[in-house]
Amino acid sequence: MAEKKPIVAITMGDPAGNGPEITVKALAHADVFDRVKPLVVGDASMIEKVLGIAGHPDTTVHRVETVGEAKFEPGTIDVYHMDLIDPDKFEFGKVSAMCGMAAFKSVVKAIELAMAGEVDATCTNALNKEAMNLALEPEGRHFDGHTEIYATYTGTSSYAMMLAHHDLRVVHVSTHCALREACDRVKKDRVLEVIKLGNDACLRLGIEHPRVAVAGLNPHAGENGLFGTEEIEEIAPAIEAARAEGIDVEGPLPSDSLFSKALGGWYDIVVVMYHDQGHIPLKTVGFVYDREARAWQAVEGVNVSLGLPIVRTSVDHGTGFDQAGKGTSNELSLLNAIDYAARLASDR
Template identity: 45%
Template sequence: MKSKFVGITMGDPAGIGPEISLKSIEKKEEYKKSVLIYGSYDILSYYHTLLKLTTPLVQIDSVADFQEGKINVISVVDLQVGRDIEIGQVSPVAGDAAYQYVERAIADALKGDISVVTTAPLNKEALHKGGHNFAGHTEIFAALTKTKSYTMMLWSDRISVVHVSTHCSLREACDMATKERVLECVHLADNAMKKLGKTMPKIAVAGLNPHSGEAGIFGREEIDEIEPAVKQAQQEGLNVTGPVPPDTVFLKAYNGTYDVVVAMYHDQGHIPMKMVAFDSGVNVTLGLPIIRTSVDHGTAFDIAGQGIANEESMLYAVDLGKQFAEG
């Protein structure tokens, strides 16, 4: 039987992660029955007082100790504001702590104690200074779950995007747009959308070059790599179209022509998503043996500690994780 619990990792303790984690559980009564936080209890206690929250905060040792009606915290690292970290400041201590929260949550998910890990944002500079040389959450989850075939999906109720490449240079991204990788991402997109209730997902594959290469005039990646991947996916029975010119594919998806777009690189997919769903977008890592969702924004050091962070993306991330768990 699947666990009913969702574990939120509170992200970089110097950012807005602690605040939005607390606000989310405070806001929804059903979260007080099944959502807990992996983080630092004293940091969360500081914010609990700052935000004047009414739901009691309680520290527990394991998921088995969960207390309904409260904000439950598995305190992974002992930290205090002012003593160990400064709000809004990059530090190796905060970066290492953010990694440890994720590491513990993944371990609990692999054991089956929780069904979903939902992550608040970490700071990549702090992560690296803390000794963890990962490009981001996606790569941490892949490494700690020993997953080889994975990708990032950004979901919203208007458009969803799966990425062929993410955290690499644009030059490297061009080289990663191979037939094999595009086909892999098409399958991951198809599987994900089926779990979300689409029986025959309508998938668009974006081109890499302007006008999808214009018959090779602006580049041959579409002819040599992307189109063969699309044709093979079609032969396998998937409802996929492409390569679709990248300057129009997202508008078509927004208007309902497609359920999901396979984008060739980070900014190609992220820019349209953040234009239409900055506060409601959810980051999902596809291909893992566990479910991982995340907010689709950063640590926002500039507003951390002010009590004004918006928790909407966290609410969407937790709810989407639950939907995947039920799918």
């Protein structure tokens, strides 16, 4: 019997950004359809608008109102059309409440489809946090980003963000908050929770015996209390508790050398204490700029939300407002995110 291909709902992201363009470019790769059944969630008019910009004017956009209507055929992009954009008010590269709300509603619909079992996984293009909250705050709502939206609409309290570039993986104790607040969030229970989420993610990815590294918060991992006590009071006790549960975990380790070891294959995943501690190394290796050509050679990396009852992966870059509508955005990150979604969906 042929292996069932998962249906992956792909949100269009902020339509004023590069999400629609890289979606068209990614789904122009016919081999994507060998692995998944892709369904774009958003506004079909935006996908149609960028076909020529993306270099694929002959691609057919198929509007659907239900998942069952989708064709899942190369050369055709199935779009769960939600009629979100007024073309007379739309501009590429501009922050707007209309586009922010469109991106938000696309995400919520993808979550609803996954929670209802109509799709097997979700994959998100980038949204603009300013635009989204410009739309939501007059209604008394605010979200820091995708992860918080997913947590809210799935009723999840234990979750974390994992970033991956090939075999380099990081999972965060905190993400979108001020650095001062991030330090306060380094607590034993949260660190232990993230260690367990990271270990479980590796198991789901087929790593039989995950090796987990935990970064320190302070320079030199605190130097035995000389540069801070969080390692002694919060991080080390969490590591000991994880070991007691049978997890192969090492740390706290100085982050200035830890990622070189992880790239060298010492560890399968690194637990980091705050946003930039994990994002900087991932994007340094995943985002490659060709200085002679003055163009991005690669923009790779995958964002995975751990702890959710549904699969969610995402591109590991922003909306690219400076490139929107120019045909220059790179689809590699989205292709990788789609593949990760398929791998995680097959484990369920």
